[in-house]
Amino acid sequence: MVKLRDIAEETGYSISTVSKALSGKGRMSEETRNTILSVAKQLGYTPDFYAKSMASKTKILVIGLIVPDITNPFFAYLTRGVERACGESCLLVLMDSFRSLHREEQLIRTARFYGVNGVIVGNSRVNDELINEISKYVPVVIFDKECKCENVVSIVMDNYYGAYLATKHLVENGCKNIVHFGGTQELYVSIQRAHGYETAVKESGLESHIARIGYTFDDGYKAAKKLLSVGKTFDGAFCMNDLVALGVMKAIKEEGLKVPEDVAVVGFDDDKQLCEVTVPSLSSVRQPVEMMGETAGKAIIELINGHSNAKKIIFSPSLIVRDSSLRGG
Amino acid sequence: MVKLRDIAEETGYSISTVSKALSGKGRMSEETRNTILSVAKQLGYTPDFYAKSMASKTKILVIGLIVPDITNPFFAYLTRGVERACGESCLLVLMDSFRSLHREEQLIRTARFYGVNGVIVGNSRVNDELINEISKYVPVVIFDKECKCENVVSIVMDNYYGAYLATKHLVENGCKNIVHFGGTQELYVSIQRAHGYETAVKESGLESHIARIGYTFDDGYKAAKKLLSVGKTFDGAFCMNDLVALGVMKAIKEEGLKVPEDVAVVGFDDDKQLCEVTVPSLSSVRQPVEMMGETAGKAIIELINGHSNAKKIIFSPSLIVRDSSLRGG
DNA sequence: CTGAAAGCGCTAACAC
DNA sequence: GTGTTAGCGCTTTCAG
Numbered sequence: 140m141v142k143l144r145d146i147a148e149e150t151g152y153s154i155s156t157v158s159k160a161l162s163g164k165g166r167m168s169e170e171t172r173n174t175i176l177s178v179a180k181q182l183g184y185t186p187d188f189y190a191k192s193m194a195s196k197t198k199i200l201v202i203g204l205i206v207p208d209i210t211n212p213f214f215a216y217l218t219r220g221v222e223r224a225c226g227e228s229c230l231l232v233l234m235d236s237f238r239s240l241h242r243e244e245q246l247i248r249t250a251r252f253y254g255v256n257g258v259i260v261g262n263s264r265v266n267d268e269l270i271n272e273i274s275k276y277v278p279v280v281i282f283d284k285e286c287k288c289e290n291v292v293s294i295v296m297d298n299y300y301g302a303y304l305a306t307k308h309l310v311e312n313g314c315k316n317i318v319h320f321g322g323t324q325e326l327y328v329s330i331q332r333a334h335g336y337e338t339a340v341k342e343s344g345l346e347s348h349i350a351r352i353g354y355t356f357d358d359g360y361k362a363a364k365k366l367l368s369v370g371k372t373f374d375g376a377f378c379m380n381d382l383v384a385l386g387v388m389k390a391i392k393e394e395g396l397k398v399p400e401d402v403a404v405v406g407f408d409d410d411k412q413l414c415e416v417t418v419p420s421l422s423s424v425r426q427p428v429e430m431m432g433e434t435a436g437k438a439i440i441e442l443i444n445g446h447s448n449a450k451k452i453i454f455s456p457s458l459i460v461r462d463s464s465l466r467g468g
Numbered sequence: 469m470v471k472l473r474d475i476a477e478e479t480g481y482s483i484s485t486v487s488k489a490l491s492g493k494g495r496m497s498e499e500t501r502n503t504i505l506s507v508a509k510q511l512g513y514t515p516d517f518y519a520k521s522m523a524s525k526t527k528i529l530v531i532g533l534i535v536p537d538i539t540n541p542f543f544a545y546l547t548r549g550v551e552r553a554c555g556e557s558c559l560l561v562l563m564d565s566f567r568s569l570h571r572e573e574q575l576i577r578t579a580r581f582y583g584v585n586g587v588i589v590g591n592s593r594v595n596d597e598l599i600n601e602i603s604k605y606v607p608v609v610i611f612d613k614e615c616k617c618e619n620v621v622s623i624v625m626d627n628y629y630g631a632y633l634a635t636k637h638l639v640e641n642g643c644k645n646i647v648h649f650g651g652t653q654e655l656y657v658s659i660q661r662a663h664g665y666e667t668a669v670k671e672s673g674l675e676s677h678i679a680r681i682g683y684t685f686d687d688g689y690k691a692a693k694k695l696l697s698v699g700k701t702f703d704g705a706f707c708m709n710d711l712v713a714l715g716v717m718k719a720i721k722e723e724g725l726k727v728p729e730d731v732a733v734v735g736f737d738d739d740k741q742l743c744e745v746t747v748p749s750l751s752s753v754r755q756p757v758e759m760m761g762e763t764a765g766k767a768i769i770e771l772i773n774g775h776s777n778a779k780k781i782i783f784s785p786s787l788i789v790r791d792s793s794l795r796g797g
Numbered sequence: 798c799t800g801a802a803a804g805c806g807c808t809a810a811c812a813c
Numbered sequence: 814g815t816g817t818t819a820g821c822g823c824t825t826t827c828a829g
Contacts, residue, residue, distance in 0.1 A: 142822060153800045158824060165825095167798055185605050188583030189518045189527075190822035193805050198518075199582070209551070210544045212741075218538050222564045230582055233562040235551045253528070253559055254517030276514050356745050385745045392747065412541075412739075416685050416714045417746065418721065471806060482816045487808065494809095496814055519806035522821045 141182045149178050161186070200229040202439055203255035205246050207238050207262060212410050213428055217261050217282075220432020224440065240264055251277040257439040260284075278442035280435045283328060285451060292438045293451045294431055298328045301424040301456035302335025305377050305405040308422070308458055310343045312403050312466045314375030318366065319349045320359055320387055322379045329379065332407065336377055354379060359386025367394045374402055381406035381413045381423055388417070388463065403464040419462030426456050470511045478507050490515070529558040531768055532584035534575050536567050536591060541739050542757055546590050546611075549761020553769065569593055580606045586768040607771035609764045612657060614780060621767045622780045623760055627657045630753040630785035631664025634706050634734040637751070637787055639672045641732050641795045643704030647695065648678045649688055649716055651708045658708065661736065665706055683708060688715025696723045703731055710735035710742045710752055717746070717792065732793040748791035755785050 143161075147154045152175060159165030160175040161184075192198045204221055206214040218233065225231050232255055236243035244265055250258045250273075257278040263270070267286060270279060274288040285293045302319075309317050319336040322329030333349055340347045350366065352358040359378060366373070367390060376391075378384035384406030391402050398404055398419055406414065409425035431454055441447050472490075476483045481504060488494030489504035490513075521527045533550055535543040547562065554560050561584055565572035573594055579587045579602075586607040592599070596615060599608060603617040614622045631648075638646050648665040651658030662678055669676045679695065681687040688707060695702070696719060705720075707713035713735030720731050727733055727748055735743065738754035760783055770776050 140822095144822080154823085155801080155825080156799055158822095159799090162824080165798085171798080183604055185580050187522075187822050188581065189521045190805090191824080192518045192583075193516070193522060193807090193821090194823040194825080195805085196824090209538070209547050210541065212539065212541070212544075215539045215541075215544045218562070219564060219566075222538070222562070222566075231562050233547070233551070233560050235548060237548075237551075251514050252517065254521075275512055382741075382745065389747055412711075412742065413745065416711065416742065418718055469806095473806080483806090484808080484817080485815055487806095488815090491808085494814085500814075516806050519821090520808080522805095522823090523807040523809085524821085525808090 140187070141184045142187065143184075145182060146175060146179050146184060149182065150174055200257075200440065200443060201232060201255050202229050202436065203232045203234060203250040203253070203258045205234045205236060205243065205250065205258065205260050205263075207236050207243065209233065209235050212412065213408065213426075214261055216428040217432040217435075220429040220434070221259060221436040222432075223429075224433045224436020229436075229440065244269060247273055257443045259435050259439055278439060278447075280439045280442070282431070282435070290442060290447075292442065292447065292449050294435050294438070294454070295451065296328075296426050296431070296454050296456060298331035298456070299335040299338075301407065301426070301458075302332040302377065303339045304335075304456065304458045305407070305422075305424050306336045306339035307343070308460065308464060309375040309377060309403055309405060310339065310345070312375075312399070312464055314403055315345060316373045317345060317348075317375035317377060318373040319347070320362055320376060320378045320383050321349050321351055322354055324351060332379065348373070352379070352383065354383065356382045356386040356389075359383035360390050361386075363387040363390035364393070367391070367396075376402055376404045378404065378406050380408045381410045381421060384421055384423070384463075385413065385417060388421070398463050399466055403466060405458075405464050409459050414459070414461060417463075422461045422464035423459050424456045425459045427454055430454070469516070470513045471516065472513075474511060475504060475508050475513060478511065479503055529586075529769065529772060530561060530584050531558050531765065532561045532563060532579040532582070532587045534563045534565065534572065534579065534587065534589045534592075536565050536572065538562065538564050541741070542737065542755075543590055545757040546761040546764070549758040549763070550588060550765040551761075552758075553762045553765020558765075558769065573598060576602055586772045588764050588768055607768060607776075609768045609771070611760070611764070619771060619776075621771065621776060621778050623764050623767070623783070624780065625657075625755050625760070625783050625785060627660035627785070628664040628667075630736065630755070630787075631661040631706065632668045633664075633785065633787045634736070634751075634753050635665045635668035636672070637789065637793060638704040638706060638732055638734060639668065639674070641704075641728070641793055643732055644674060645702045646674060646677075646704035646706060647702040648676070649691055649705060649707045649712050650678050650680055651683055653680060661708065677702070681708070681712070683712065685711045685715040685718075688712035689719050690715075692716040692719035693722070696720070696725075705731055705733045707733065707735050709737045710739045710750060713750055713752070713792075714742065714746060717750070727792050728795055732795060734787075734793050738788050743788070743790060746792075751790045751793035752788050753785045754788045756783055759783070 143154045146157045160172045234246045260281045262282045274290040278290045321333045337347045350362045352362045406423040409423040414421040472483045475486045489501045563575045589610045591611045603619040607619045650662045666676045679691045681691045735752040738752040743750040
């Protein structure tokens with residue numbers, strides 16, 4: 140690697156003069172500067188980032204982002220939001236746990252050793268102690284989890300309200316018999332969504348029926364198929380996520396029923412790619428993921444800079460109505 | 469920030485002893501080590517990554533990955549592949565150009581200033597000169613582009629062959645009148661795919677009909693709609709990508725035709741989420757994106773370590789047959 | 798306008 | 814076993 144000393148030797152100037160010429164800081168004759176610049180270029184000089192960071196007071200911010208799966212659109216959008224917040228002034232180190240809890244813990248635990256000034260944890264299943272522990276060393280922003288630690292801000296979505304919105308919408312579209320195809324019980328967001336659904340259903344004087352299934356297309360398909368096969372009919376379906384909703388829709392169609400005429404369907408997540416591409420297009424509860432990511436980025440930067448103002452930021456979902464739930468009249 | 473000196477002062481040992489205790493390198497009494505370790509913990513010591521990297525011979529590798537859009541599944545999978553190659557020993561700095569050519573150039577040009585030891589450019593529209601220029605400073609791996617520079621390895625997909633495969637498959641399923649819903653002419657991959665299609669069609673004694681459209685669901689929908697509305701019928705459609713294919717399928721259904729009975733459809737990219745979720749499920753040409761990413765990661769590591777063996781690595785696509793193109797008999 | 802010297806926080810020979 | 818010393822490559826006073 141060519142370094143300042145090489146340029147200094149080549150030009151006959153001192154290292155510090157070269158440094159100044161390159162950084163444009165000190166005052167010097169045009170000639171000197173030009174000579175140095177051209178020699179630097181000619182030699183193919185690249186400043187040593189580490190040496191630079193160490194010597195100068197003002198270091199560039201490095202943000203670590205830990206996600207369970209970058210191929211999941213949710214986290215891809217989250218990442219993009221964080222990137223927006225980074226702008227030109229921060230580096231983003233991406234760490235993927237490949238859905239392994241063990242690896243996620245490992246990453247959270249070791250991130251601070253890699254020059255990372257702050258860590259954003261997307262949707263963690265990790266226990267609070269660990270977060271608590273590492274937040275002593277480095278600021279943390281975390282998704283879908285509350286944490287009372289000093290250096291932690293939580294970013295959460297009002298899942299309850301999203302579910303409530305979706306269910307009410309089904310009611311307003313004339314559904315009398317709404318099934319919730321929900322997630323497993325251990326996940327916090329599942330519980331919240333189920334809760335929102337129940338509230339809305341009861342408020343409307345209807346009965347609640349929750350199918351605890353899972354998160355895949357297949358889960359939705361099988362559950363709906365089963366229900367329909369035993370003659371259990373329904374005219375509305377509020378689903379855990381878009382994939383489940385599509386599975387449910389497939390089952391409905393196979394039984395000769397029509398969406399939304401016979402059964403109105405609403406999903407969750409508003410994966411655009413998915414929702415707008417199916418026939419009929421799928422209504423869904425939209426989480427402002429990218430904005431949440433951007434907020435997370437800004438929050439971590441503020442934490443790093445020492446003026447953290449928030450502890451918890453709550454985002455509201457909105458309902459995107461498409462064809463799958465819209466009944467004329 | 470607490471540093472080695474603080475621990476040294478607190479324990480009464482010297483800085484170097486502390487360093488050795490923490491790194492586990494030197495030999496010393498258990499007692500000394502334990503004292504140091506516990507004081508370090510108590511003080512909340514985190515090693516300075518930059519100082520460490522600079523002082524030690526063996527630095528951790530940092531790979532820069534430049535993508536146009538992380539929310540595009542293609543690049544998400546690419547990223548994941550690179551991450552796999554990184555393992556525990558490399559850091560991945562993700563840089564998103566947000567589809568701005570200007571920003572992409574900027575990123576390519578400045579990446580080397582951020583402690584990045586090698587750069588992977590996913591699908592660049594940037595001209596060769598720039599690549600040429602920066603490859604003098606830092607090793608580069610680039611997608612869908614050939615480059616004869618010293619420090620560059622190219623990773624390419626055989627788009628021609630993929631298109632050929634898909635078209636042949638349609639022919640074998642009895643299609644006599646196959647339309648190619650293709651991309652714009654300026655993109656290299658579009659040209660290649662169109663070429664593969666033409667070869668297959670001519671080989672089979674059929675006529676070629678290429679609709680140069682674009683890359684979205686809407687593009688596909690409108691183009692197919694238009695064709696069908698002027699009475700131009702076809703019984704096979706090979707589409708630029710999966711989104712276009714879904715658009716085409718929608719148009720076909722709206723005209724009262726059935727897929728695959730009346731028109732067989734094949735997409736490109738094999739976006740699983742999309743292909744398996746539609747009715748009928750969509751046949752598609754699969755690019756081994758994640759593996760390509762992993763290969764890219766390995767290649768850049770090899771380049772950085774000085775033993776680059778390859779200049780160009782070509783991947784073959786495969787055809788994933790689902791319901792949209794499968795005719796009984 | 799230019800250079801000498803100190804120091805960023807850490808590692809690694811080499812002495813004691 | 815433990816401490817001394819000399820850097821890593823750069824920035825930044827402070828002299829000249």
